Amino acid sequence: xxxxxxxxAGDGIGPEVTEQAVLVLxxxxxxxxxxxxxxxxxxxxxxxxxxxxxxxxxxxQACLASGAVLLxxxxxxxxxxxxxxxxxxxxxxxxRRELGAYANLRPAVFFPALEDCSPLRPEVVRGTDIMIxxxxxxxxxxxxxxxxxxxxxxxxRVAVNTMRYSEAEIERIARVAFELAxxxxxxxxxxxxxxxxxxxxxxxxxxxxxxxxxPGVKLGHQYVDSAAMLLxxxxxxxxxxxxxxxxxxILSDQAGGVVGSLGLLASASIGGPVGLYEPVHGSAPDxxxxxxxxxxxxxxxxxxxxxHSFHLEAEAACVESAVSTVLSQGxxxxxxxxxxxxxxxxxxxxxxxxxxxxxxxxxxxTRTEKTA
Ligand code: NAD
Numbered sequence: 001x002x003x004x005x006x007x008x009a010g011d012g013i014g015p016e017v018t019e020q021a022v023l024v025l026x027x028x029x030x031x032x033x034x035x036x037x038x039x040x041x042x043x044x045x046x047x048x049x050x051x052x053x054x055x056x057x058x059x060x061q062a063c064l065a066s067g068a069v070l071l072x073x074x075x076x077x078x079x080x081x082x083x084x085x086x087x088x089x090x091x092x093x094x095x096r097r098e099l100g101a102y103a104n105l106r107p108a109v110f111f112p113a114l115e116d117c118s119p120l121r122p123e124v125v126r127g128t129d130i131m132i133x134x135x136x137x138x139x140x141x142x143x144x145x146x147x148x149x150x151x152x153x154x155x156x157r158v159a160v161n162t163m164r165y166s167e168a169e170i171e172r173i174a175r176v177a178f179e180l181a182x183x184x185x186x187x188x189x190x191x192x193x194x195x196x197x198x199x200x201x202x203x204x205x206x207x208x209x210x211x212x213x214x215p216g217v218k219l220g221h222q223y224v225d226s227a228a229m230l231l232x233x234x235x236x237x238x239x240x241x242x243x244x245x246x247x248x249x250i251l252s253d254q255a256g257g258v259v260g261s262l263g264l265l266a267s268a269s270i271g272g273p274v275g276l277y278e279p280v281h282g283s284a285p286d287x288x289x290x291x292x293x294x295x296x297x298x299x300x301x302x303x304x305x306x307x308h309s310f311h312l313e314a315e316a317a318c319v320e321s322a323v324s325t326v327l328s329q330g331x332x333x334x335x336x337x338x339x340x341x342x343x344x345x346x347x348x349x350x351x352x353x354x355x356x357x358x359x360x361x362x363x364x365x366t367r368t369e370k371t372a
Contacts, residue, residue: 003025003068006038007041011283013288017297017346020299021301024319027358028357034315044074054074054091054094060095070301074088075283076088096136102138103133106266111324127236129239134248188239192222207219207242224243263281263336266298267280270309323353323356
């Protein structure tokens with residue numbers, strides 16, 4: 001198969017982790033007899049520097065013409081004082097909208113080899129396997145009106161954001177969550193703030209209605225504040241978590257902390273014509289350029305790309321199992337090393353995953369040959 005990809009490395013550690021993800025994708029493609037054709041385009045701060053636009057039209061066109069998009073991260077403190085539409089993050093929000101990517105899947109899986117990395121006791125975190133389904137194109141991140149008033153009013157300037165959801169937007173994301181639950185442990189927890197927000201009351205009503213179409217799935221509802229507490233108290237009880245844009249953004253970072261590091265978390269943004277895959281973390285300016293970032297979130301996003309955009313399940317599983325293998329062999333970037341392991345670089349972690357992919361794909365070939 002020809003895998004036609006657009007790579008948007010972005011800012012900070014984005015290029016460092018994306019490079020390793022591309023090498024791993026190439027290794028998986030070689031091992032399974034696929035070809036990769038890729039083009040690189042600017043986004044975020046890199047695009048602002050080059051073209052004074054965080055999402056140049058050429059980048060959008062390239063993404064829409066490809067089979068899938070792999071993104072690193074956007075964000076650069078140099079642009080912190082820019083108006084909203086000229087910040088790196090505006091490029092990513094626009095890209096998600098251009099791609100129609102309304103369903104953001106954020107798995108948080110605990111690797112047994114990382115028991116020492118979670119701040120939680122092993123018996124609490126062991127077995128954690130959560131799929132956060134975050135609505136990505138609605139809520140306060142996109143709602144209009146939004147503004148900061150220019151002139152001073154009594155009490156100072158006023159800032160406004162609007163949380164907005166339509167029934168149709170809630171219905172389509174709810175269906176994604178229930179469909180995923182059918183292939184997992186048949187549980188959906190819908191997270192909202194229905195005791196305070198109208199958006200959440202509509203959310204709960206619509207999710208309950210859609211849930212009736214899936215009698216095999218157990219649906220629960222939880223306020224976001226209490227869900228945040230339960231996520232650290234009893235993470236293993238969560239299966240699919242269905243929630244709106246901002247709550248999902250916050251809870252998924254928290255889930256990263258629960259399983260050991262934000263640097264491990266991958267994501268897929270799907271629902272439109274072209275899928276967008278990116279690690280959950282940001283551009284991490286505090287460690288950018290040092291070669292110490294954890295590339296596993298980006299690499300695992302590559303696995304999600306193989307699965308969701310190209311339906312290459314064996315290839316995706318091969319990459320995931322390679323990550324699990326290198327972790328169980330003791331490979332740790334600085335965020336995971338703690339006091340017990342010495343840290344390896346971003347590049348070295350990528351190299352080890354590539355080797356593990358080659359080794360495990362070799363095993364698959366041998367097994368097939370023997371069977372034949
Ligand atoms: P961040 O995720 O970049 O970093 C938070 C902390 O986690 C930092 O201490 C960082 O060093 C660490 N970290 C993150 N990824 C890591 C990795 N792969 N390996 C090791 N450590 C890692 O969040 P932030 O500091 O709040 O934001 C920095 C910039 O990134 C901001 O400009 C923000 O807007 C942007 N951001 C972008 C995205 C995105 O592109 N999807 C997501 C979140 C934040």
